[in-house]
Amino acid sequence: MTNRVSMLGITKHFDAVKALQGASLELHAGEVHTLAGENGSGKSTLLKILAGVIRSDDGKIAIEGSEVVFTGVRDAMSRGISMVSQELSLVPHLSIAENVFLGHNQTRGKLGIDWRDTEKRAVEVLKRLNLNVNPKDEVSSLPQHEQQLVEIARAMAANSNVLLLDEPTSSLAPNEVAALFKVVRQLRDEGVAIVMISHRMSEMLEISDRFTVLRDSKFIDTSTRDGVTEDWLIERMVLNKPKKAIRLEKSNAKPELVLEVKGMTDRAGAFQDISFNLYQGEIVGLAGLAGAGRTELVEAIVGLHPRQSGDVVVSGKTVGHSTRATMNAGIALVPDDRREKSTIHEMSIRDNLLLAIHGRPQKQRSKSGEEKIVADWVDKFKIKMSNPYAPISSLSGGNQQKVVIARCLETKPKVLILDEATRGIDLGAKAEIYQILRELAAEGLAILVVSSELSEIFEISDRVLVMHAGDLTADLDRSNIEESDVVSAATGAKK
């Protein structure tokens, strides 16, 4: 049997950086194939090459046994290969039907595009994916997981028999993942070859028929589902196994109340009447599905998101609404989107780290003093870098995040809030960040960790808060807590 697709010896350089060195991938018809590897291992690059988005420097691609060279996305698409990228690639203000047939697949009538027929065909394709929507609606009116199905519908409408899914589940809730997997299995049974990238171990093991592992831009191993376990994957993905973070004993027996959030409601209608407390030295997890209002809540606490009513009280004092006031009161936030909200790409590591203390009086600042601050943090957090004057974008995601955390800590906060702080960070760096948080809590910092990953919530929290559709639905102690408690609170299920 010939492979539907085989990629052999694929090599790709971005300037001096080797993204791929002789990577290979074989795809059969009717299989779900997981491409596993840490961030920076070259998975996305390999998929982009197969989708014709970028061209490889070297290597061969064959479809049904005959060698091809793609001239671009269109060419790859015409040979049956479609990619659903990590960032949603829809045009938000165009209709659902139009997004399905984007790229000249709309029905052409005598006087240009025949919209009625295009919409009819859109409904047919979407039905195949169990999606019943009005094709005339703007695509941005759909919830995110349905938007993703629209993207898959686009691939189906183009008659693709190879579907590339780059982290399709990263922003989906468990029930949405299940719905997506149902569609994926259905397509597989129809003979479509599906390549998937995921960072969630349980998902990979659940859905895949075969695995290929990349590490450091090289091909490591490939195997069918039999015999692949979590350990098998980790062993191949990671050179040095991450150490489990150790839970440290609390120093203070009587924890002091640090942060009180009282009856907070925002103006945009993302959450309402939220109240909770945070004590010294504890790590509290804030769980919930995407869109539950968690990011809006933490941003409202630090004054980034407008509130309607409610108070934030730190150590007994009510805090003003501005970000400056909350910072001075001792609340620091590590935002959810590193690229958009926390790092300034063009600026150096040093300047990024010192950003939050620019408000200090000039006489308290000196070049040597600042150099020492930077050196101390780099040392303490083991930030891997060439020199502090290099742009922050030269660091890996994990190290960038450590710089952001250091920036927050340099303001000497009493409360540290982290929003999806380990998203897109590889396993090793993740464990290091957990360890840092543990140590900080042991020193008496109150920490609130917003996370969509249940495993992370369970790994790190002393207490778990759960939000659903803008309400706080659970406040659970770590000692007597089941995964199902969190899931049912997050989905709004009644017990």
Added chain:
Amino acid sequence: MPRLSSLPAWFGVLVLEIILLIIMAITQPVFFSSSNISNIVRSSAIPIILGIGMTFTILTAGIDLSVGSVLAFTGILLSGFITHMPRVSAVLLSIVITTIVVGGINGLLIGKLGLNSFVVTLGTLGIFRGIAYLVTNGTTRSMDTGKLINTLGDGNFGPVPGPLLVVIVVAGLSIWALKSTYFGRDVYAVGGNEFAARLAGVFTSRVKMTVYFISALLAALAGIMQVGRLQSAAPTAGAGIELAVVAGVLLGGTRLSGGVGSITGTVIGLLFLQTVSNSLTIQGVSSYWQQVVTGVLLGAAVLFDRFRVQYSGRRKSREENNVTKE
């Protein structure tokens, strides 16, 4: 009542236009004289033609600041050709040369090389205005334009004003192209999410190049109309008009960030600006005030659009919450 958010973005401006017309009809009878109406139609034709080209570029999240200079450049070009050949050939040749040269420079630099449209067209704005001055030494060239050119810019075609006919044809073709051709949909896709468009197989650089050719073509056409209107070609023609045109396009609901907008909105927006300026003139208000008013209107329109989007967004999220709670 239909939802505020489901109405087209230009609806508010249309309402304002109608209110303004009613006020003028009551207070100034001279406003609705056939000569004044004809004056408004004729004077708004050139900005509308430029605005249609501008809409194409802004829809792709670009901008073309060179249109005013290109208008003048085409007029000068025509004044050179017209003495050497039949008028029809002179007109066509000026339009073709301008489109190829200007569209080529803007299109290649912005579409192919991916340079910033603001910077590139700011450059061509300077270049073609400068050339117009250099060639004429700063003087205005009068010419005998003949019937064709005069009709395009000022005269009548049967009972219909020529410029109005040009606007109807150009706007009609553009509306059709944007709605019913692959190219037109690509324009919206590129402006709405360029990466998505590329991933769907759209040749984004080609689309971006094409819109600058269209803009140059329409600016050249506007240049010919201007000559027809004034019976002369001046290197100062259309100076600063690009900003008024952008203002009208934005008033009509096209977003500077790309992906959202319409030709209908542009026509209404520019017609409104022209009506305002005409009304102020009739009311005896200084022309200096007209610029202030234009600025205020633009600010008001953008604010209105912001509230419209926010209002509908808030309502939507409330509704979603209600659904999930039931």
